[in-house]
Amino acid sequence: MSLSPAFLDELRSRTLLSALIGRTTKLQKAGREHRACCPFHNEKTPSFYVNDDKGFYHCFGCSAHGDAIRWLTDQRGLPFMDAVKELAQAAGMELPAMDARAAERAEAAKGLHEACGDAAAWFTEQLHGLAGAEARAVLEKRGIRPETARDFGLGFAPDSRGKLKTALKDYGDPMLVEAGLLISVEGKDPYDRFRGRLMIPIRDQRGRAIAFGGRIIGDGEPKYLNSPETPLFDKGRTLYNLDKAAPAARKANRVLVVEGYMDVIALAQAGFGEAVAPLGTALTEPQLERLWRISDVPILCFDGDSAGQKAAIRAAHRALPMLTPGRSLAFVTLPQGQDPDDLVRAKGPAAFEALLRQTQPLVDRLWAHELAAEPTATPEQKAGLKARFTELANSIADSDVKHEYLADFRRRFDEMFRPQRSAFVPFAPRAPGGGGAGGSGRRNGQPWKLPIGPIRAETKAAQSLGVDSTHIKLILAGLIRHPAEIARHIDVLGLLRPAEPSLNQLFDKIIDLAINDHTLDSARLLTILAASGFDQTVGELFRADQPQCSFTEKDADPERARADLDETIAILVARPEVVAALNEATAAMMTHFTAEAFDRQRSLVNECNALESRLANLVQANEDARAFKSEGS
Template sequence: MIPDSFIQELLARVDIAEVVGRYVQLRKGGANLLGLCPFHNEKSPSFTVSPVKQFYHCFGCGAHGSAITFLMEHTGASFPEAVRSLASTVGLSVPEENRSPRQQAEDARRREEVSRHSQMLEMALAHYRKSLKQSPAAIRYLQERGLTGTIAAQFGLGWADADRQGLAKVFPRYDDPLLVEAGLVIESEDGRRYDRFRDRVMFPIRNARGHLIGFGGRVIGKGEPKYLNSPETPIFSKGNELYGLWEGRLAVRSEGQVVVVEGYMDVVGLAQQGVGNAVATLGTATTPTHVQKLLRASDKVVFSFDGDKAGRRAAWRALQACLPLLRDDISIRFLFLPDDHDPDSYVRAFGPEAFRACLDEAVALSRFLLDELASRHDLSEVEGRAACVHEAKPLLLAVPEGTLRLQLQHELARQVLLTSDELAGILAAAGPGPGAKPVPGRPSVPAASAPPAGQGAGDHGELPPPWEGGMVVPDDPDLGWQPAESGGEEGYYGGYPDAGSSSGYGGGQAQQGPGYGKGGGGRRNFGDRKDRGEWKGKGRGRDEGPPSLAPPPGRRPVTSLAKRLLRLLLSHPELVDEMGEQQLEVLDKGPHLHLVRDLVVLAQASGARHLGALLQAAEPDSDLALVLQQALADVMAQAELPEPQVEWEDALRRIELDALRIEQSELVRGGLADPAAKAHYLELSQRITVLNKSSAR
C-alpha cells in the first residue's frame, strides 16, 4: 500500500501541465491552459489545465482529476503504475507502508503472477487475431452481422479454430500449469489437455484500465453453450466485470450515459452503428459490483433488455442490485425492446437515431419498480394491496434514505390507498434495511423567532422583547451542488494489423476579539460583493458565473454560504494553515457546514495544498468527494480573490452570528423565565453587537 503522505508529496512536486502536455497540445488561455479534450471528440477546446490548482477539467464531457488521474484515464495505467511513473520523473522512489519483508515478497510474487497471466493472455489474443484473418467462415459470419474489419480491429476480435491444441503453436510448454490457471487450457482428470476455446469468435475482455483479463467466445453455428467465458482466475471474475467498458469509455463520456445490454454482439453491433457507449455483463445477472462500476463511469445508466419474460426477469434482478446504490443525483432507467428484437438487431433494422430515441423514452427505475409491484397484485382488493406492501418493504428499505426514497414511499402509498405516514410507520416497524443510511450532519434547525439581525442588547444591557416571526435562520442543510447562476478500412478482414497496432485496442491561531486568524476584524459584510467580480466568462457579467455543469437531478442545492466556503477553500487550500480548533468549532455551529469542516480537516490531515491534491486525498465514495467533483467547473473558472483571508474571516463571522441568533430564539421560545436564561441572552446580544460592529468596518 502506497502511503497517503507520499501521494501528497508526489503531487506537490509534479507539474500537471508538463504531464498533460506530453499527450495534449496546450495553449495559454488566461491563468489556465487550454486544449482539445483527449477523452471525447471535439473541435473547439474545452479541456482546461490549471497550473496553480494542479488540476484538469473538461467543460465538455466533465473529465477531471489530478496528474495521477490523468495518467490512469488516458493511458489505462493502474493507480500504482501511475504513481510509479510520475515518481520516476521527479526522482522519488515509491515506499510501501507497514509491509513486512514477507508481505512485500508476497506482493512481488502476486505482481509477477498477474504479469505472467497477462502476458499469456496477450500472446493468445495475438494468435486468435491472426487466426481470424485465415478463417473465411468466421469473417463471413461477422460480415453477415454487419461488422466491418475496422470495428473488429477496434474490439480486437479473433477466432479460435477447431484444433484441440491450437495454443501449442503459441506456447511450446503446453504443460505449463499457468495455462490452466489463466483459463486458456483445460486439464482432464486423466491429465490430458486441450484448448478451452475452439470453433468460436473470440472477444477479448478488458478491465476498466484496459488490461486484458479474459476472453469470451461465441459459436457461429449450432452448438452449446452459445457463449463461453474464461473461468474464474486470479485476475478475472465475471461477476465483477463489464464487457466494453474500456473500449467505450470515451463514448460514455461523450454521450453522457452508459447503456447495459445482454451480450458481446450487442455491444460490438451497437458500436458499429455509432452507438459506442454500450457495455454488457458476462452472462451473469447484474451484480452490485456491476452497478458500482457503471455509476463510476456515468451518473446516467440505461439497462436495455428484451421485452419477453426472460428480459423482464433480468431487468428486475438488475433493479434489485441497483437499490442499495441509489442516490438523488443519478438516473437509472430501463428500456424494453419489442420481443423480436435485441439491441443489435434493432439498431441494424431502424438505425442508431431510432435506438437513441428509444433510450430517451426508457422507463425510470421508480416507475418500473412501482408498475411491476402493481402488476403482481390485485390492487382492487385489500389483500392484494397488503401483499403489495409486504413485497415492497424490503425493496424500499434497501434504498438509502433521501429524497428518492421519500418519493417512492409517497407514490407507493398512493397506489395502495395508505397515507405516507401510515406507510412510513409500517417501514419503521420493519426495521432499517441494508440501504438505510442516515445522511450525516443534518440535525433539524428550529424555525423559531429570535431578535432581528443586528438588534441585540443595547449599550445599557436592556433585554429586547420577544416578537413573532421575521428571523432568517441559516439555509437548510444539503449535500448537493448548485452551480453558479446563471472508415477507410472496409476491406480489413483480409489484412488485420498486428495485435499492437494503433488500429485496435491492445495494447491554529486563537481568536482575537471578533476577528478570526491573521486577518483580524473583517472589513465588509460577507454577502457584499458589489465591487468584486467572481467569475471570468466570455459574454457574461462578472457576477453571472461561468458555464457550468447542470445540478444533479433530484439533489437539492448546497446552501449559498457553504457553496462560497467550499469554492474558497478549493481555490485557496493554504487558508487551512492558519486555522485552529476555535475556527473548527465555529464551523460546527452551522450544522449545514459539515462538508466545509470535513474539507478543512482533510486538507490539514493530508497536507494537500492545491485542488488536484485535495481531490486525490478525498475518499472516493464520500459525500465530500461527490460535492467537490460537482463543484469543479465553478472552481476552475473562478477568478483569484484579492483577499481570500478576509473573505474567510467574514464567513466565519456570518456563521457565528447565525448560530447566536438561533440560540437566542431558543431562549425566547423557552420564555426567559429564570435569571440565568436572561443573563445568557444578554451575553449573546453583546456578542452579536461586537460582531456586527466589526463587520461594518
C-alpha cells in the same frame, strides 16, 4: 505497498499535466494555461482549463477537477494503483518496494497478462488466415466491418485440442491452465479450452486481455463460452468493453448496459461507444458501483423478450439498497424479440437514439412490474401490493431516498385506488335529539367528535363540501405557479370551486387562460392576471403570513412541487366524500346504535383525521424548509 504523500507529490511534479491530457484531448494555449472543450461533458465553448504550474485541471461548466492521478482514474477509468504505476513508469520513478508475497503475486500476474495477450494475438492471426474463413463469414453476415473486428481484437479458435497449447508452449501448461486457456483433466494432458469459436477478448480497464468469450461457429452448445475465473478475471466485477466505454461515456454523458458482446460491438460500430455488458451473469453490486463511477444514472438496454425484462427487474432490485441522492438507474424497453444489435442493423442508429430519449426511471419500472405481477381486485390483493411497495422502499439504505420512494409509492397507490366520486351522492340527515351540525359523544370513556358538520347535498361551493378557503387559496396559488398542471387536473378542479366571489372569478380566469393556451407559463399568467384586475386577489394568495406549500414557492424543486400539488388536490377531492360518508354513518349510528355502525363511524373519523394530517404535513414540511433556509442564511 505503502505510498507516502512525498512520493505522490514527486510523481505529480514530474508529470506534465498538459502533455498527459493532450494525448486524448485537443488543448489550446491560453496564456499560462491550456484550454479545451471539456472531455467530461458536451459543450461548444471551451470551459476546461489545464494549469501545469499548479498541476490541476478544472472545468467551469461541470466542475470536473483533479490532478494527473485523478485524470487517469476519472477519464480513463483506471484503478488508483494502476494510475500511479502508469505515471511512475512514464516519469522513470520506481514504486516503493512490495513485501515478498505481494511481489510474488505481481510477478505471477505479469506472466498471466502476457499469456493472455499472446493468446489474443494468436486468435486474431487465425481469424485472418485460411482457417478463419468461416468465422469471417459469420462477422460479415452480422454486418461487422473488418475495422470494427480489428478494433475489438476479434479472433478465431480453430477446432483443435492442441493448436493454442502448441503456439504458447513456452509458458508451460500450468500457467496456461491458470490463465483459463487450457482445460486440465486428472490423468490426461491439458487441452485447448476454446475450439471452433469466434473469439472475443475481455480486457481490463487498462486495455489488457485478461479473459475471453467464445461464440460457437455454426450449431452447438453452449452458444457462448467464457473463460473461468482466474487471478486476473473476476466475472462478477468485470464489465465487457469498460476500457473503451469509460472515456466515451464521459463525453456522451451516459453509459449504456446491454446483455452481450455482440450488442456492444454492434452499438460501437453504429456510433454508441459508451456501451458495456455483464459477462453472462445478472448485474452485480461491484458492477453497479463501477457503472456509477462513470454515470449517476446508467441506462439498461436489455432485450425485449421475457428473459431480458426479468434481467432488468433483477438489476432494479439489486440496485435499490445502493441508491443515494441523484444515483439511480434508467431503462429502455426494446421492441419485443429484438436486442440492440437487431435494432441498429434493421432500423439504424436513429431508431436506437430515439429509444434512449424515452428512458423509464427506476421508480416507474418498479411500479409497473409490481402492478402487473398480481391482480388487485380485492382488498387483500391491494394490501399485498401496498406491502410489496413498502418492502421495496424499505430496502433502500439511504433514509432520504427511502422516504421519497415511500411517498411516491403512496401517492401512486392513492391515485389508482381512490374511490369513484361519481358514484357517491352526499346525504346527511340531521342527527336525532337535536345533535346539531357538530356531533360528539363518548365510547369507553374516550371522547370523540366529528371534524366537520353535516354536508348539505344541494350546496356546490367547495367550502360547503369541507374544503376551507385556506386550502382553496393554496391550490389557486399552486396553479398560478404551475399552469401546466391545470390540464392534468381539469376533470376534478370543478369539485374545488371556491365559495368566495373574488376567488371564484380568479379560478374561472386561470382555467380559461390555461385551456386556451397550453404553453402558458407562470410569469406570463401573472402578467395577464395583473392586467385583468386580479393583482390584489393574487397578491393575497402569496402574502408572507399565508400558509405556503412547495408548489406555491417560486424557487421550489419542480418535481417535489408537482408531487405535492398532485397530493393536495387528491386529498381535497377525496375529503368531502369521506366527510359526507362520515356524517351519514354518524346519523345512522345515532338512530340505531350497533357495534358495526360505531366501527364504521370510527373508521371514517380516522380517515378524515388522516387526510387532515397529510394536509398539515405538506404545509409544515414547507415551513420547516423555509425556517431551515432562513437559519442557514
